[in-house]
Every structure is written in C-alpha cells, then in structure tokens.
Amino acid sequence: MHSIVSDGTDTPSELLKHVRDAGITLFSLTDHDAVNGCAMIREILSENDPKLLNGTEFSCRDEHGKYHILGYNYDPDSKSIKDMVEAGHRYRMKKVRTRLDYIRDEYGFTFSEQDTQDLLAMSSPGKPHIANLMVRYGYAPSKETAICDYLNKAPVHSEYVRPEDAIQSILAGNGIPVLAHPAYGSGDELIVGSEMDQRLRRLIEYGLQGVEAFYSTFPPKLRKETLSFAEKYDLYVTAGSDYHGKNKFIPLGKTNLDKAAEIPGGMKRFLEAVDYS
Amino acid sequence: MVQSREENGRLIISLSGEIDSSNAQEVETRIYEIRQQYPDDSIELDCDRLEYASSAGLRVLLRLIQQTDEVILTNVHSEMYEILDVTGFTEMTEVRRAYRVISVEGCELIGMGANGMVYRIDPDTIVKVYRNPDALPEIHRERELARLAFIAGVPTAIPYDVVRIAGGGYGTVFEKLTARSFAKLLAYDDKPLDEVVQMSIDLLKLIHSKVIRSDTLPDMKAVALDWADFLKDYLPAELHEKLHALIAAVPADEHLMHGDYHVKNIMYQNNEILLIDMDTLCHGHPVFELASIYNAYVGFGLIDPDCTMKFLGLSAETCYTFWRRSLELYLGTQDAAVIDSVEEKAMIIGLARIMRHQIRRDGMNREDGRKMIETCRSILAQLLPRTDSLVF
Amino acid sequence: MSNTVFEMNGTTLTVKPVGELNSMTTPDFEEELRTHLSGVSNLIVDFENVDYISSAGIRLFLGLNQTLKNRGAEMKLIHVSDPIMSIFDLIGFQDVVTVE
Numbered sequence: 136m137h138s139i140v141s142d143g144t145d146t147p148s149e150l151l152k153h154v155r156d157a158g159i160t161l162f163s164l165t166d167h168d169a170v171n172g173c174a175m176i177r178e179i180l181s182e183n184d185p186k187l188l189n190g191t192e193f194s195c196r197d198e199h200g201k202y203h204i205l206g207y208n209y210d211p212d213s214k215s216i217k218d219m220v221e222a223g224h225r226y227r228m229k230k231v232r233t234r235l236d237y238i239r240d241e242y243g244f245t246f247s248e249q250d251t252q253d254l255l256a257m258s259s260p261g262k263p264h265i266a267n268l269m270v271r272y273g274y275a276p277s278k279e280t281a282i283c284d285y286l287n288k289a290p291v292h293s294e295y296v297r298p299e300d301a302i303q304s305i306l307a308g309n310g311i312p313v314l315a316h317p318a319y320g321s322g323d324e325l326i327v328g329s330e331m332d333q334r335l336r337r338l339i340e341y342g343l344q345g346v347e348a349f350y351s352t353f354p355p356k357l358r359k360e361t362l363s364f365a366e367k368y369d370l371y372v373t374a375g376s377d378y379h380g381k382n383k384f385i386p387l388g389k390t391n392l393d394k395a396a397e398i399p400g401g402m403k404r405f406l407e408a409v410d411y412s
Numbered sequence: 413m414v415q416s417r418e419e420n421g422r423l424i425i426s427l428s429g430e431i432d433s434s435n436a437q438e439v440e441t442r443i444y445e446i447r448q449q450y451p452d453d454s455i456e457l458d459c460d461r462l463e464y465a466s467s468a469g470l471r472v473l474l475r476l477i478q479q480t481d482e483v484i485l486t487n488v489h490s491e492m493y494e495i496l497d498v499t500g501f502t503e504m505t506e507v508r509r510a511y512r513v514i515s516v517e518g519c520e521l522i523g524m525g526a527n528g529m530v531y532r533i534d535p536d537t538i539v540k541v542y543r544n545p546d547a548l549p550e551i552h553r554e555r556e557l558a559r560l561a562f563i564a565g566v567p568t569a570i571p572y573d574v575v576r577i578a579g580g581g582y583g584t585v586f587e588k589l590t591a592r593s594f595a596k597l598l599a600y601d602d603k604p605l606d607e608v609v610q611m612s613i614d615l616l617k618l619i620h621s622k623v624i625r626s627d628t629l630p631d632m633k634a635v636a637l638d639w640a641d642f643l644k645d646y647l648p649a650e651l652h653e654k655l656h657a658l659i660a661a662v663p664a665d666e667h668l669m670h671g672d673y674h675v676k677n678i679m680y681q682n683n684e685i686l687l688i689d690m691d692t693l694c695h696g697h698p699v700f701e702l703a704s705i706y707n708a709y710v711g712f713g714l715i716d717p718d719c720t721m722k723f724l725g726l727s728a729e730t731c732y733t734f735w736r737r738s739l740e741l742y743l744g745t746q747d748a749a750v751i752d753s754v755e756e757k758a759m760i761i762g763l764a765r766i767m768r769h770q771i772r773r774d775g776m777n778r779e780d781g782r783k784m785i786e787t788c789r790s791i792l793a794q795l796l797p798r799t800d801s802l803v804f
Numbered sequence: 805m806s807n808t809v810f811e812m813n814g815t816t817l818t819v820k821p822v823g824e825l826n827s828m829t830t831p832d833f834e835e836e837l838r839t840h841l842s843g844v845s846n847l848i849v850d851f852e853n854v855d856y857i858s859s860a861g862i863r864l865f866l867g868l869n870q871t872l873k874n875r876g877a878e879m880k881l882i883h884v885s886d887p888i889m890s891i892f893d894l895i896g897f898q899d900v901v902t903v904e
Contacts, residue, residue: 325500352478354505384479394481536858559895562859565866570859572894587859590827682827684860 136378136387137192140175141166141259144380147175154185157388161411163190165205165315165375168223168296169259174211188409191216192315193223193305196295199337201321202314204301205347207373208409209310216308219301224258226294231260237289238265244274244285262286263382299341306342311408313345313373314338317364318357327360335364345371345405349390352377358391365401371408372401414442423450428461431469440472453481460487460510470499477505484508511576514585516541528581532588539575541583548574548582550691555584556628558690561668564622567615568687589688591681598675598734599725609734612678613741615685620698622668632669632696633662636703636761642768647789654796655764662802665697673701674708675734676724699802702742702754703761709735711762715784743804756795757802763788808836815845822853825861834864845877852883862897869901880904 137143138150145153147164150172154162162185166172173189180187188208195202209216231254238244246254246268254260254268266281275281305312317335320326326334335343348361349372365372374390377383392398406412413435416425425446431439447455455476465473477483487510488496496507516531516539523530528542542551551574558571570587577583594612597603640656647655670677671692679686694700709731713719720731739751767788775781809820817840821833841847849865865881872879880902884892892898 325503327500327503354477354480355482356503356505391481536856562862563866563896563900565863565870567863568859570862570891570895572891589859682860683831684827686859 136162136164136376137166137380137382138164138172139380140164140169140172141192142261142263142379142382144382147172148179150380151176151179151184153387159185159388161186161188161406163188163207165190165192165207167192167194167259167261168220168227170211170216170220171258186411188411189310191220193219193296193301194227194321195298195301196321197297197299199334200324200326201295202298202334202338203316203321204298204305204338204343205313205315205373205375206301206305206308206310207313207345209305209308213308213310215304216310219296219304223296226296227259227261228255229294230291231255231265233291234262234265234286234289238269238274238285241288242274242285244269244272246272263379298338302338302341302343311344311371311405312342313347313371314343315347315375316350316353316377317346317348317361318353319350327357331360331364335368335370339368339370343370345373345401347375348372348399348401349374349392349395350377351375351385351389351391353391355394358394362399362401365399370401371405372399373405374402414439414446416446421452422454422456423447423452424456424458426458426461428463430464430466431462431472432464432466433468436466436468436472439469440475443472443476447480455480455483457483457485458487459485459489459492462488462492465492465495470495470501473501477501487511511582512573513576513578514539514583515578517578528583533585536588537572537585538588539577539583539585541577541581543581545581551582551584553628554691556626557693558584558586560624560626560629561622561687561690561693564624564668566619566622566668566687567685568690571690589679589681589686591679591686594675594678594680595724595726597680598730603680605730605734606737608675609737609741611680611685612673612675613738615678615687616670616673616701616738616742619670619673619687620667620701623666624668624695625666629668630694631664632671632694632700633659633664635694636662636700636764639761639764639768642771643764646767646771646785647792651793651796654799655760655792658760658796658799658802662697662699666695667698669694669696669698669701671701671704672708673705674724675726697803698742699754699757699804700761702739702758703765705738706735706755706758706762707766709738711759711766714766714787715780754804756799757804760792760795760799760802763791767792808833810837810840812840812844815843816848817841817844817846818848818850820850820853824856824858825854825864826856826858827860830858830860830864837868844872847872847877847879849879849881850883851881851885851888854885854888857888857891862891862895865901878902 136150138145138147164172164176170191176187189211191206193204195204250268254264257264262282265286266278269275269281270278275285302312317331318325318327346361346365348358348365374392376385376387376389378385378387413429414425414427416423425443483505485507488507489510493509496502501507514533519531519533521529522532528540530538530540532538555571555574558568562568562571569589572585574582574584594608597608598605636659640659644652670687671694672689677687677689679688713728717728720726720728724731739754740746743750743754767785770781770784775785807822811818819837825833869879882904884903892903
C-alpha cells in the first residue's frame with residue numbers, strides 16, 4: 136500500500152485506521168523511493184495494533200527494462216537504505232522537473248508558484264500528482280488522459296536506480312528484496328513466459344529473494360504463472376494490494392490471497408523470515 | 413450491446429457489435445451494473461456476436477479481467493481472437509475460440525461406432541460426430557489425447573479442431589486416411605500374418621517408448637486396481653486379496669499405452685502404419701497393454717468362438733496365432749516357458765476385467781453371462797495362487 | 805518432389821520442397837533429404853512452395869527434429885503459409901519444432 140508520502144491519498148494515520156478497520160493483522164507500507172511513512176506509522180502504533188513491516192518500493196531500470204523492487208523488513212537506520220532512498224528521490228525530482236518543463240514548453244500548461252512548490256516539496260511526487268493538478272486546472276478532462284496523452288510523451292532520459300543496486304542496498308539493510316507485480320513489469324506491461332523467466336534469473340543473480348505473486352489485479356492465470364516461477368526458483372511469495380487510496384480503485388487488503396487453495400510454501404517461509412506467526 | 417443471462421449458476425455476459433471510444437463508457441457502466449447483482453465474482457464473456465473492439469473497448473475488457481476474480485472469454489471469432497492474442501489477453505486469461513460450424517448434410521457416411529458416426533467432409537478430412545449432445549468434454553479430452561500422441565511422434569491422423577455440427581452436436585475433424593485396417597489385410601490375405609504381426613509389434617514398441625506427461629492420461633494401474641476392488645464380492649477372499657496385491661505391486665510406469673490395441677485400430681497406408689481411436693490412451697506397465705490385447709484376440713472369445721469373427725472379422729485360430737506370435741516378438745524370445753508365463757500374467761488382468769465387465773452388464777442374470785463369469789473365476793482360481801508377480 | 809532444391813552453405817542446409825508433403829510424396833522426399841544430412845548442423849526447411857502437408861509430412865519433421873536435436877544440430881521451418889500455420893497452431897507443433 137502507498138500513503139500520501141508517495142502517490143497514495145491516505146495520510147499514514149488514516150492508513151493505519153483503515154488497516155485496523157479492515158481487520159488486517161500484518162501489513163507493510165511500501166511508498167515509492169521513501170521510508171518515512173513507515174516511521175510515522177510506527178510512532179502511533181499501539182500494542183494491540185496489526186504488525187507493521189517496514190517497506191519501500193524502488194523504481195528501477197536497466198538495459199532490459201523497468202522493474203519495481205520491494206524491500207521488506209529492512210533496518211530503518213541502515214545507511215544503505217537511506218542512500219538508496221535519497222538517490223531514488225533525486226532521480227525522481229529530476230524526472231518531475233523534466234515533465235513540468237515539457238508540458239509547459241509543449242502545451243503551455245503552467246501552475247501557480249504555490250502549487251509547484253507544494254508538488255516539489257512532496258517526498259515522492261510522480262505522474263499522478265502532476266495529472267491531478269492538470270485536471271484541476273482544466274488542462275485535461277481526466278487523470279488517465281493527462282497521463283496517457285500528455286505526461287507519457289515527455290522524453291525522460293533521466294538517471295535511474297539499477298535493479299542490482301536496489302537489491303544490494305535492501306540486502307545490506309537486512310531487508311528482503313521482492314519483485315513487485317512481476318507479470319506487469321513496471322506497471323502496465325505484460326511480461327510472461329520466457330521473458331519473465333529471463334528477468335527473474337537476472338534478478339535472482341543480483342540477490343532477489345521473492346516475488347509478489349498475489350496482487351490485486353492479477354487474474355488467476357498470471358497468479359498461477361508467477362507462483363510456478365516462485366516454486367521453480369525457490370523464492371519467497373508475498374501478497375500486495377497496491378492500495379493507493381483514491382488514486383487507484385483498489386480496496387485495501389485486496390490481494391487475492393483468499394483465492395489460493397492453500398498458503399504456498401514460499402509465503403510460509405516469508406512469514407517465518409519476518410517473525411510473523 | 414450488453415446482455416446477461418445465467419447458466420448453471422454462472423453469470424454470462426454477451427457482448428455484441430462494436431465497442432469503441434463512442435460507447436466504451438456505456439458498455440463498462442452496463443457491465444458493472446450487471447456485476448453488482450451477482451455476488452459470485454466469476455464471469456463468462458460470450459463474444460459470439462462481438463465484431464470489433466478498439467483500444468478503448470480493450471481497456472474495458474482489461475479492467476474487467478483485472479478487477480474480477482475470473483473472466484473467461486468464449487466464442488471468440490478469428491479476427492477478434494487475433495486482436496486479443498497480439499495484445500496479450502490470451503496470456504492473462506482463458507480465451508476460447510468460437511467453434512467452427514460444419515454441416516454433414518450430404519456428406520458420405522463412412523463409419524459408425526459406439527459413440528457416433530464418421531462422415532467424410534472433403535477429400536482430405538473426416539469428422540467424427542458424437543451422438544451424445546453433452547459429449548463436449550469427452551470430445552475435447554479425446555482430441556487432446558490424440559494431439560499429444562501425434563506431437564510425441566505416435567503415427568496417427570492429424571486431429572484438427574473440435575467443431576459444432578449444424579443441426580446439433582459436436583465433433584472432431586481428423587485427417588482422412590486412405591488406409592485399410594490390419595484386420596482387412598489379414599482377412600483378404602493381402603499380407604502374410606507374420607509380416608502383419610511384426611508391423612503391429614514394431615508400432616506397439618514405438619508407443620511404449622514414449623512418455624507423455626499430462627493430467628488427461630489415465631494411469632492404468634489405478635484403473636486395474638478399481639477392477640480388482642469391484643470383484644471383492646465376487647471372488648473368494650484370498651483370491652481377491654492376491655489379485656489386489658499383485659496389481660498393487662506393479663511399479664508405477666509413465667510410458668504410453670494405447671489401451672485398445674488390436675488389428676481393427678491399426679491401419680496400413682502406403683507402407684506406413686497408423687493408429688486410430690486414441691480415446692483409450694493411458695500410461696502404465698506394458699503388462700496392462702498385453703492384458704487388453706489378450707482380451708481382444710482370445711479372452712472375449714473364451715466362451716464364444718464366433719466372437720472374434722463378429723468383432724475382428726478373423727477366426728479364433730488366426731487370432732490365437734496372432735496373439736502368441738505377438739508375445740514372441742514383443743518379448744524377443746521363442747522360449748515357450750517365458751511366453752506362457754507372460755501370457756498368464758496378461759490373462760489375470762484381462763480376465764479380471766472381463767469378469768467385471770460381464771457382472772456390470774447384468775451377466776449374472778443371463779445364461780451366457782453366468783458361464784463367462786464362471787469361466788473367468790475358475791481360470792483366476794488356477795492362475796492366481798501360482799503367480800508371484802505381474803511384472804516381466 | 806523431384807523439384808526439391810537443396811542448398812548447402814557451410815554446415816547449413818536449406819531445403820525447399822515443392823507441392824504436397826503427403827503420404828505418397830513424403831517417403832521419397834525423406835529419402836532424398838537424408839542423403840544430404842551428413843555434417844549438417846543447421847537445417848532450414850523453406851515452405852514457400854509447399855501447398856499441403858499431411859500427417860506423414862508433419863511426422864517426418866517431428867522425427868527429423870528429434871534426430872537433429874540428439875546430435876546437437878538444429879532445424880527450423882520458414883515461410884510457412886497461413887493455412888499450414890493454422891494446422892501447426894491447432895496441433896501445437898511449435899511447442900516442439902521451431903517455426904518462423
């Protein structure tokens with residue numbers, strides 16, 4: 136799940152309330168290239184609350200494509216994680232500025248000084264935030280149009296975090312690196328069969344330990360395919376809703392884990408690894 | 413554009429016409445209204461009358477697939493299938509093509525079997541039409557078995573597609589063979605018996621050398637154990653226990669078996685031998701195959717010597733010779749003691765099967781049935797005590 | 805099949821059969837093909853001039869594919885027409901043999 140710290144709409148405290156209401160017993164906040172939401176929740180967590188797992192999601196890229204790599208249960212004071220968050224943030228800000236420049240130069244879309252400042256002050260701003268502003272200013276009829284017809288056209292040649300660096304930093308911070316929504320690549324691709332196989336082999340070589348086989352918008356076929364790779368390579372299995380508050384229509388806690396006939400071995404081992412029983 | 417119905421408790425939404433940016437929103441809203449009324453989150457999307465979906469239409473389908481537990485697209489026509497295939501939908505969920513519809517009216521009827529009729533639809537293809545209108549799952553199963561065997565290199569006719577027959581029912585289209593069965597070759601003395609046996613055993617060995625991993629392929633050992641269990645009430649306890657123990661001790665075996673291997677199912681075409689009727693394909697130790705061969709040539713004829721003539725068009729003597737010669741070649745020996753011993757193993761399984769078959773077909777209430785059951789029982793009573801293993 | 809063209813380039817053999825590969829023509833084609841196979845590490849079968857293929861023809865390629873694989877060589881079929889490709893699709897031929 137994501138909070139307002141990245142591209143969600145719930146504040147960390149609202150999120151905690153929703154998690155409590157949903158009856159969830161173990162959860163992780165995985166804001167993009169950010170870790171401070173977890174610290175904020177941990178401060179207000181009381182004894183009978185659900186267990187929180189430190190989480191984050193790094194956007195990565197190399198010659199072969201784009202990846203979202205989740206880091207779970209890392210040591211929040213680890214320098215390697217902090218450095219990686221900082222690098223991710225730096226690259227992200229550069230991309231946001233490129234996009235803002237692009238829509239200004241290309242279409243003449245400008246925002247007030249205050250709105251621009253607010254946007255740049257966010258810890259993890261991205262396309263959805265710019266799109267929201269565009270809709271508010273009447274530059275685009277919907278968020279989808281704003282992203283597809285305008286923002287995605289911006290030539291973004293910025294630097295990226297490489298997957299091996301993200302994985303190594305998570306491992307160095309005693310965390311567990313997990314590939315998010317493997318069949319969707321970085322979100323809206325479709326990667327299956329030998330392509331997924333090759334991706335996983337590369338990432339496993341870098342130290343990847345798990346795959347998010349249970350994902351809110353995986354149809355059964357993609358879930359099964361991801362699970363079979365988890366079994367083939369003996370990987371941890373995790374479940375994620377990718378809840379973004381009002382920014383995506385996904386109910387909190389919807390991971391389709393309830394559709395599994397039994398909890399896969401890879402998930403049992405993951406739960407043991409994070410001391411959850 | 414969007415209609416819904418319920419069949420066997422499953423929600424079916426049928427789409428028709430074209431879905432593009434002008435109506436995608438409306439279609440999506442309508443689908444969500446329908447879904448709200450059904451708590452069970454599994455949908456069949458009937459695309460029989462769907463002509464086209466633009467990218468806006470595909471986005472509606474994508475969201476539906478991603479936000480529903482299970483969506484299956486059925487009756488998808490070729491053009492739409494191509495679109496769904498290149499856009500990756502076929503990777504994400506089950507997309508079933510529409511059945512081709514063919515008419516057999518005026519086609520030459522070239523065969524009739526227990527399950528249905530065989531028509532020639534053009535010079536190169538035939539269609540096997542099933543009598544039972546609900547046979548679709550069985551048709552798919554048989555076709556899949558034939559396909560797996562074909563791809564594994566077992567010589568058989570190409571199993572093309574499953575089709576809908578105009579006027580009712582379904583069928584499978586096969587390549588038409590211009591072949592004669594081994595039974596005919598023998599009946600008309602076209603080839604010497606030894607040569608025919610040699611060819612049939614060469615092919616049998618080829619089949620037995622293949623391994624096909626598939627859930628659709630039954631394990632013959634499990635099937636034979638069921639036969640033994642069925643006979644519990646019809647055999648003395650010690651015989652039943654021995655029979656069960658002998659079958660249980662046969663090692664698991666993944667090798668392919670035909671399951672109904674006799675001269676009527678083996679075809680000859682331009683120096684090539686081919687198999688037909690793949691619905692009995694299974695896997696297991698070769699003793700189970702020999703048992704079914706024994707039954708076809710000898711077992712079923714035990715109390716009715718005319719049986720082989722009626723069924724295979726061959727005399728009981730020819731069939732017996734064929735059987736013994738088959739064993740010699742399969743086992744690669746002329747040592748009568750070895751052949752006798754394997755024959756007995758095959759007889760045990762074969763006769764257990766015939767005995768069950770007779771009882772289930774109400775044989776206890778018929779004169780010939782009672783005689784057959786008694787014959788099986790007395791032979792089993794002789795053979796079982798002196799047999800230590802069914803394996804050779 | 806007398807019009808079949810064989811072209812050897814290094815250890816790559818390109819063969820271009822003509823007409824129908826059915827149970828009548830396949831045995832001769834196979835015999836001729838096998839005489840060209842020694843030392844071939846890469847067999848390319850060009851289907852441009854093939855009008856029809858029966859089970860006998862498909863079986864030949866299934867068998868050849870296995871033979872070549874066993875000795876570390878490769879085979880692929882090219883320029884396959886749509887009607888023949890749809891037969892390959894139906895039987896899952898591409899799960900076993902490379903078709904481009």
